[in-house]
Amino acid sequence: DAGITQSPRYKITETGRQVTLMCHQTWSHSYMFWYRQDLGHGLRLIYYSAAADITDKGEVPDGYVVSRSKTENFPLTLESATRSQTSVYFCAIDKEGTGTTYEQYFGPGTRLTVT
């Protein structure tokens, strides 16, 4: 969806390096989410945020850090990348903007490879 952008779209990095994936929304919807998608595991929630400066862990938060200083941006940082973090990462936002329906829009994704 044009209202959610992710950058970079593709990234190759080495084990041990720090990597930041960016998610930006053109609206001001409250909730933002980070998922990873792996074969055999499906979509799993890493972190989510209910508003600026409010974040919470999802199912698989270890090895990741998030922040949300501005409503529009929700960066995801891999502090020291490992091969097991090779995945496709999706950012999502709540569709209605108020967090009342639980419907989510997904960004285009970032394919990350850790060598």
Place this chain on the structure above:
Amino acid sequence: QKEVEQNSGPLSVPEGAIASLNCTYSDRGSQSFFWYRQYSGKSPELIMSIYSNGDKEDGRFTAQLNKASQYVSLLIRDSQPSDSATYLCAVHSGAGSYQLTFGKGTKLSVIP
């Protein structure tokens, strides 16, 4: 741990037929249910939401929910080759959390 189960497929149906996709969930307190379609190499796209028992129709798509049996299904009528994708079932428990639990998806192939 909350679980959402789907047959991985592939489910193959001829063009024009009805495709039936099923999903079961473990958390009896779940309140909201969603179907997403994901084309290969693309992001998931919300196609149906259902919140109460029964059927909900939107064009060629019908979602069915049975909370007593803890299953939700998606029917696609007059299947088209463009419906070939992976369909993800997602469930929200409603227990004070905004998290969705996703199934691993069912791959649908519509044969011309």
